[in-house]
Amino acid sequence: MEAQKTFYRDTWAEIDLDSISKNVTAVKGRLPQDVNLIAVVKANAYGHGDVQVAKAALEAGADFLAVAFLDEAIALRNKGITVPILVLGASRPEDVQTAAELNITLTIFQKEWLERAKNYLPDDAKLKLHVKVDSGMGRIGVRNSEELTIIEKMIEEDHRLIFEGIFTHFATADELDTTYFQKQLAFFKEMLSTLSKKPKYIHSSNSAATIRFKEAYFNTCRLGIAMYGLTPSPEMEREIPFPLFEAxxxxxxxxxxxxxxxxxxxxxxxxxxxxxxxxxxxxxxxxxxxxxxxxxxxxxxxxxxxxxxxxxxxxxxxxxxxxxxxxxxxxxxxxxxxxxxxxxxxxxxxxxxxxxxxxxxxxxxxxxxxxxxxxxxxxxxxxxxxx
Ligand SMILES: Cc1ncc(COP(=O)(O)O)c(C=O)c1O
CATH class of the missing domain: 2.40.37.10 (Lyase, Ornithine Decarboxylase; Chain A, domain 1)
Incomplete structure (x- = not known):
């Protein structure tokens, strides 16, 4: 096998990029035309390989990419990826200039963070932000409308900041019992209703919700595990109405x-x-x-x-x-x-x-x-x- 030229031990992982393409195409094909698809390629694309998966997903119809932290986004930029990239996790306020220069979108969920970040942004910088709402995952996110209002105002008043998106993340979208999912969705909608102006991207769905719940599409979905051909949970195995191909x-x-x-x-x-x-x-x-x-x-x-x-x-x-x-x-x-x-x-x-x-x-x-x-x-x- 040709691989011998680039490695010398006979152990390797094979990544079938056609499977990635087929999975993205299948999901994209089910979404209404005006719903964007974010390909989640954090953790080196779940161990598959960030840039190779990113390119396959984008070619198959994904609109932009998401990673967990800033280093992962910079790694993709270094490998020539120019499409929008959203950092889903926390970044340091000190690093906002780097993010702005590389056109990397950051997630924000604390007003104190914004106050500190402003000190590190040059006057001509443009930093895109998505606000994370904690609707019940209990990880990161704004937990009440008062803080959301303050954050919205702070972004609005600073010409260097762009309120590009708002999102939340479900804790149980892959479980058969939908009670907690519905509760989180209702909370997110309530938070959205308090905004004075809706940002361009509104998103909540991971793979499980993208496959199961049209009511949680808003205008963007975030696709991770299903893109790799894997079911979000064993319970969902029978719920997926199209074949997934393991990559x-x-x-x-x-x-x-x-x-x-x-x-x-x-x-x-x-x-x-x-x-x-x-x-x-x-x-x-x-x-x-x-x-x-x-x-x-x-x-x-x-x-x-x-x-x-x-x-x-x-x-x-x-x-x-x-x-x-x-x-x-x-x-x-x-x-x-x-x-x-x-x-x-x-x-x-x-x-x-x-x-x-x-x-x-x-x-x-x-x-x-x-x-x-x-x-x-x-x-x-x-x-x-x-x-
Ligand atoms: C914030 C966020 N969105 C989307 C995803 C993608 O989820 P999934 O792989 O279940 O599609 C993850 C994955 O953990 C995540 O943390």
Whole structure:
């Protein structure tokens, strides 16, 4: 595989950009024409790769991007992304000049922050702001209309500040019981009604709400997890009226294959013992890659068949019990499809007793990302050799 030229260990994550495009196109196609779509590419696009996902999402119809903090937005600007970028989390008041210079939109939710930020903005600066309302998530956001009114006035009175948007975030949009979601929506609407002038962008919906609740569109939706082809929660699996395509897969190759005899042991602690003659393969992936020790016992795919990880997972390697002899170099899929078999991100999340969001995020940057489009490799990112 061409990837050998840019990385030297046979372990890689494959990102299918066609899946990103298909997911964005499907969601965008369901939204009314006047509703904007923000592609959420924080955390290196949920571990998939910020700039590659951003470009695929924008090409498929996303209107702008959102990240968690200013460094992530600057990273995208450094990689040539010129479309609007919203920083969803808190930024320092001292950094507003940088944001303004790079045309990065910041989130604001405290009047004290505004007062301090004004000291760091040159007279000719233009800083776009979205006000965050805490309607029940309890994380960041303005919690009452009095403070919202003060913030609106402060922005209005300063020619350097642009009140571009207002938004909130739902805590339970992915749950079947919609009571708390409705409460948050009602609170947000109440807050909106106190504004003297509505800003250009009003948004509240994450993937779950974008898929389920037209009444929460306002004029913009923020799409994260569904763009990556993952369901916002197991409960929602049956509620999604169109197919989602998983973009992330994880692959490696056998680097050693040996026959064990009854009583032979495998890995630290010698916890696995061969019951008879067994073919054991070694994979060059371990917990330092995010393939954590709790995944011992998890199955992987070899030649379209499931094979369990045996013994403890080491920092850089782990062992599998092969269904038969396979030669060194045989491709092994840890997440993704091989013939008729599929190991989904959800399967790994279930094994780790966590949510699917966490899985691609925890596969570390030590694992190169190989980008595919039309079945062909179109880019490779190896942070070790090219940070
Ligand atoms: C403020 C905000 N908006 C949107 C999203 C995207 O959510 P999802 O990935 O569920 O679509 C997130 C993700 O955590 C978020 O924090």
């Amino acid at each position: 992330f897969s994880l692959k490696t190759r056998l680097v050693n294959v040996k026959k064990l005899h009854k009583g032979d042991k495998v890995s630290y602690g010698a916890t696995y013992e061969s019951e008879g003659e067994e073919w054991i393969g070694t994979l060059p992936i371990g917990y330092a890659d995010g393939w954590i020790r709790k995944l011992s016992g998890q199955e992987v795919l070899v030649n379209g068949e499931r094979a369990p990880i045996v013994g403890r997972i080491c920092m850089d390697q782990c062992m599998i019990k092969l269904p038969a002899f396979y030669p060194v170099g045989t491709e092994v899929t840890l997440i993704g499809r091989q013939n008729e078999q599929f190991i989904s991100v959800n399967e790994i999340a279930k094994k780790l007793e966590t949510i699917n969001y966490e899985i691609p995020c925890i596969i570390t940057s030590r694992v190169p990302r190989v980008y595919k489009k039309d079945e062909k490799i179109m880019d490779i990112k190896n942070d070790l050799l090219h940070p």
